[in-house]
Amino acid sequence: MVSMSVASSSAEPDGEQFPGTLASEIPSDLPPGQFVPYDGLSVVPMLTSAPITAGSCKYNQSVDNVHVSVQASVHGWWGKVGGTCPTKAKVTVYSQAYYCGLACGWVTVSVNSRTVKEGTSKRANARVVCAGKKLVGWQGFVDVDLVGVNDPKGYTYGTKTNIFCEPAW
Numbered sequence: 001m002v003s004m005s006v007a008s009s010s011a012e013p014d015g016e017q018f019p020g021t022l023a024s025e026i027p028s029d030l031p032p033g034q035f036v037p038y039d040g041l042s043v044v045p046m047l048t049s050a051p052i053t054a055g056s057c058k059y060n061q062s063v064d065n066v067h068v069s070v071q072a073s074v075h076g077w078w079g080k081v082g083g084t085c086p087t088k089a090k091v092t093v094y095s096q097a098y099y100c101g102l103a104c105g106w107v108t109v110s111v112n113s114r115t116v117k118e119g120t121s122k123r124a125n126a127r128v129v130c131a132g133k134k135l136v137g138w139q140g141f142v143d144v145d146l147v148g149v150n151d152p153k154g155y156t157y158g159t160k161t162n163i164f165c166e167p168a169w
Contacts, residue, residue, distance in 0.1 A: 047158050048079075052144075054151030057085035059118070059144065063158040066095055066138035072130060072165045074158065076142030077116070077123040090115045090145045091124040097167045098137030098160075106139060109167045115147065131168035138163055 048062040058081040066074045076093030092113040096106040109128050116122035126140065140158040145151060 047156055049154075049156040051081045052152060052154070053083075054146050054149045056083040057146060057149060057151075058082040059085055059089075059146070061091075061142050061144040061156045062120075063093065063140050063142040063156055065159050065161050066140050066163060067161075068130065068163050068165050072097075072110075072128040072138060072163065072167065073125055074138075074140030075123040075125050076140070076144070077120055078118050078144040079120075080118050085118070086147045086149055088115050088117055088147045090147065092143045092145070093124045093126045093140060094142070095126040095128055095138065095140050097128075098139075109169055128165070129168040130165035132166045133164040134166040135162050135164055136166050137161070138165070 049060045051058045051060055059078055060081055061076065061078050063076045064074060066072055072095060074093055074095045076091045078089050078091060090113055092111065094108050095110045096108050099105060099107045110126040112124050112126040114124040116124065124142075137160060139160045141155045142158075143153075143155050
């Protein structure tokens, strides 16, 4: 079992072969493979970044675990920690599934952005239709861009988890 830090705002995930790449953009010459479970798991319900400073605003970005309701779903949001912050931010959330061909790596299968006020009830949601109930490794990550404020680049990655959902792509 791999332990993960609760504050991981700029960390890149280990072994990411296709960072930020939509499944439809994977090179066509990639040998046939399949989505598979991921074996380096820890159980944490969500991850929140350490405070991020942008101008006079201190905020954090959060992402929950990919989970299945009707579809595979992951949520991203932001929260004010202190200072003077804008009322809204563009929250972009990504869901990735673990794919193995000649090599294994995380493939982005869904992305969604939404401009929202702070708080957990105001979230962006990336959803993916399940093609089947095969056990597959998943992770989500989020990027928050404050409206009207130059903020630093960086993602907060959620916990890697296995769920019974093979993404339709």
